[in-house]
Amino acid sequence: MTEPTLTLNGVSIWKGWLNRADQEALVADLRAVASAAPLFSPLTGAGRPMSVRMTSAGRFGWYSDRSGYRYIDRHPSGVAWPPIPKAVLMIWDSLCGGRPPDCCLVNFYDPQARMGLHQDRDEADFAHPVLSISLGDDALFRVGGLARTDPTRSVWLQSGDVAVLGGAARLAFHGIDRLRPNSSTLLGSGGRINLTLRVVT
Numbered sequence: 001m002t003e004p005t006l007t008l009n010g011v012s013i014w015k016g017w018l019n020r021a022d023q024e025a026l027v028a029d030l031r032a033v034a035s036a037a038p039l040f041s042p043l044t045g046a047g048r049p050m051s052v053r054m055t056s057a058g059r060f061g062w063y064s065d066r067s068g069y070r071y072i073d074r075h076p077s078g079v080a081w082p083p084i085p086k087a088v089l090m091i092w093d094s095l096c097g098g099r100p101p102d103c104c105l106v107n108f109y110d111p112q113a114r115m116g117l118h119q120d121r122d123e124a125d126f127a128h129p130v131l132s133i134s135l136g137d138d139a140l141f142r143v144g145g146l147a148r149t150d151p152t153r154s155v156w157l158q159s160g161d162v163a164v165l166g167g168a169a170r171l172a173f174h175g176i177d178r179l180r181p182n183s184s185t186l187l188g189s190g191g192r193i194n195l196t197l198r199v200v201t
C-alpha cells in the first residue's frame, strides 16, 4: 500500500491524493447527494445546532439531537440515504480495503464553522478504520491521543488530502479549529466539505 505523506499522532495523511479533476468530479457527486438528502444542522446534546451542516450517503447516516449521537437508516425527512458515490468507494478500496463502508458522512463547513475535539465512537467495531477526504478551503486539523487532555498536534488539511484514523489511532481525539477562508477555488461559494467513511455495524 502507498505510504502516507505524514503521520500525526498515529493518523495517516496522504497529501494531494486527489487531483483537481477528481476533486471536481467528487463535488458534482456530492451536489447530487445533497439534492436527494438535503444538508441539515444536527443538534448537540445540549440542544444547540452544530456549526457544520451535514448529510449522508450509504446504508446509514449519522444523526444527532438532544437524545444523543447515532446512526439512522433514513434522512430526517424520511427519504432513503442516496448510495455512496463510486469514486468515494474506490478511495476507500485503495487505502483501507476490507469491508466497504456503509456510511459516508458529508460535512459542509461555512468559513466560520468548526468541529470541537471529539472521538468517532458511534460505530460497532473499532477494528475498521475511518477515512476522511477534504475538499475546498484549508482546515486546521488537530489530533490528540486517547484521552481528551493528551497533547495534540495540528496540520493544515488541503483540498484533495485524505486522512485515515485506524489501528491505535482509531479512537484518537481530533477536531477542526478553523478554516483558512478563500484558500481554495474548488467550491464556488467557498467553505469546505469533509467526507468521512465508516463501517457502522
Ligand code: MD6
Pocket: 107, 115, 120, 130, 131, 132, 139, 141, 163, 164, 165, 174, 175, 176, 194, 196
Ligand atoms: C474534518 N474530521 O476533517 C473532521 N473523523 O472536518 C473528522 O471528524 C474525522 O478527519 C474521523 C476520521 C477522520 C476525520
Ligand code: FE
Pocket: 118, 119, 120, 174
Ligand atoms: Fe471525527
